[in-house]
């Protein structure tokens with residue numbers, strides 16, 4: 754079944770380990786469950802992220818991969834091949850710089866690699882559009898023959914008839930610390946926020962105090978809005 758490590762090529766892309774998020778780090782989860790018999794498939798989750806975020810901390814997690822096929826006119830499947838894929842190949846993260854549109858993943862894949870005939874080929878694409886909505890697709894899908902272990906017959910050549918991939922994409926919005934109103938810019942509105950919130954933050958703090966950007970050492974926050982927070986806005990202006 755290691756031949757079906759092709760799924761890795763679908764999912765393991767250019768992700769990197771992301772840095773920690775800043776204030777107001779809302780996370781949106783986009784679940785997907787797509788099945789193709791060779792047709793293009795799309796997923797368009799309904800919940801957007803805030804497109805003003807400076808960065809998007811993204812995590813892709815594939816939770817289930819299921820195939821069906823035919824061998825000697827015998828239907829084969831549903832075969833859950835998830836456990837055949839190394840766990841590290843089922844998850845990946847990347848910190849993407851805004852503003853949107855940003856491409857979360859764009860990965861053409863072919864399995865097995867040429868010159869063998871392709872058992873599975875497709876292009877995987879996921880993006881965050883200018884309004885913060887996610888769009889995913891699996892296009893140009895070709896399902897062919899793959900070598901599979903089909904108990905009790907052992908290794909046989911199965912002509913794939915369908916491929917189902919289930920998982921989720923999590924996107925955490927990361928704002929510049931001095932962007933107190935999460936507008937995408939550090940400007941007069943953030944300056945006014947700091948002046949308006951001057952003094953001790955309301956309790957509980959955090960998370961009640963977006964204007965508490967930093968402290969006297971610049972290494973954290975102190976539940977007070979004072980000159981250091983004002984300077985942080987001026988230093989982050991733009």
Ligand SMILES: [Ca+2]
Nearest residue numbers: 932934936938
């Ligand atoms: Ca702002």
Ligand SMILES: [Ca+2]
Nearest residue numbers: 965967975977
């Ligand atoms: Ca402060």
